[in-house]
Amino acid sequence: MNFQNYSEETLCVNLGCGDTFIKSKNWLNFDFKKKQDIIKSNLLKKIPLKSNYADIVYCSHFLEHIPEKKVQAFLIECGRILKNKGILRLVLPDFKKMVEEYLFQRNSANNKKSNFMMTSIIDQFVRTEPGGKLQKIFEEAEENNDQELKEYIYQRTGYDFKNSNIKNLDLLKNNSLLEKIKNNIFKKYCILISNFLPKIFKDQNLSFADIGEKHTWIYDKYLLEQLLHSSGFKNVREVTESYSMMKNFPYKDLDVNEDNVPKKGFDSIFIEAVKDN
Numbered sequence: 001m002n003f004q005n006y007s008e009e010t011l012c013v014n015l016g017c018g019d020t021f022i023k024s025k026n027w028l029n030f031d032f033k034k035k036q037d038i039i040k041s042n043l044l045k046k047i048p049l050k051s052n053y054a055d056i057v058y059c060s061h062f063l064e065h066i067p068e069k070k071v072q073a074f075l076i077e078c079g080r081i082l083k084n085k086g087i088l089r090l091v092l093p094d095f096k097k098m099v100e101e102y103l104f105q106r107n108s109a110n111n112k113k114s115n116f117m118m119t120s121i122i123d124q125f126v127r128t129e130p131g132g133k134l135q136k137i138f139e140e141a142e143e144n145n146d147q148e149l150k151e152y153i154y155q156r157t158g159y160d161f162k163n164s165n166i167k168n169l170d171l172l173k174n175n176s177l178l179e180k181i182k183n184n185i186f187k188k189y190c191i192l193i194s195n196f197l198p199k200i201f202k203d204q205n206l207s208f209a210d211i212g213e214k215h216t217w218i219y220d221k222y223l224l225e226q227l228l229h230s231s232g233f234k235n236v237r238e239v240t241e242s243y244s245m246m247k248n249f250p251y252k253d254l255d256v257n258e259d260n261v262p263k264k265g266f267d268s269i270f271i272e273a274v275k276d277n
Helices: 068-081 095-107 111-126 132-143 147-157 177-194 199-205 221-230
Strands: 012-015 027-031 054-060 082-093 233-239 268-275
Touching (some): 068 082, 095 111, 221 268
Parallel strands (some): 054 082
């Protein structure tokens, strides 16, 4: 079912774009950090666009970072800026896929892979320092030249060891020097203040992972359908990295690598929903 054709006239919005976005006159890219071709915005407040503006709202691996109590308000905002019959396309980790993959690898006695899946699910909820346990696994795979594990990580997460630098997993790497200095000062201030708190409280409650690193919740198709229906969307469908209800959607720019592996790996779910007033 295709609702419309994607073209250079299609008005598109990419929310929480990170480093994956399209440079084009018909795309507006938003993130918490200002960079070239990206508009800085607090996306947990009102999105700075008029109502009924966009034909497409695209959001990849951002929803899981939004505080759970604010997710529905964010989805309602997505609906507000969409035109009638416009499409919301969400990409995010799929709890069902990840759990099934963990169980398959554990039951197959592939413990290195099942350990990675367990860490991939849990680490971003509990990490207390930048990179967490996942970065340590990435670094060990690189240091040991473990090709099997590196390929597995690529398939599951989309992380490409050949074209990336593990030491640059820090999400602040693309900030300006001034922003890095401000963030470092703020972090040191927080650490100083935390020294006055009871150790047992700090150990259980404080994290110094960087903004944008931690997940607040994890979803599957069932939960996403509930959320989208309650936020005013209709015709909620699970699609794929290379299929959309919008014909000619630019998968290669946003969702698919050159070897047809999803940019964020096979642990992602792709959900589309339609605004239908």
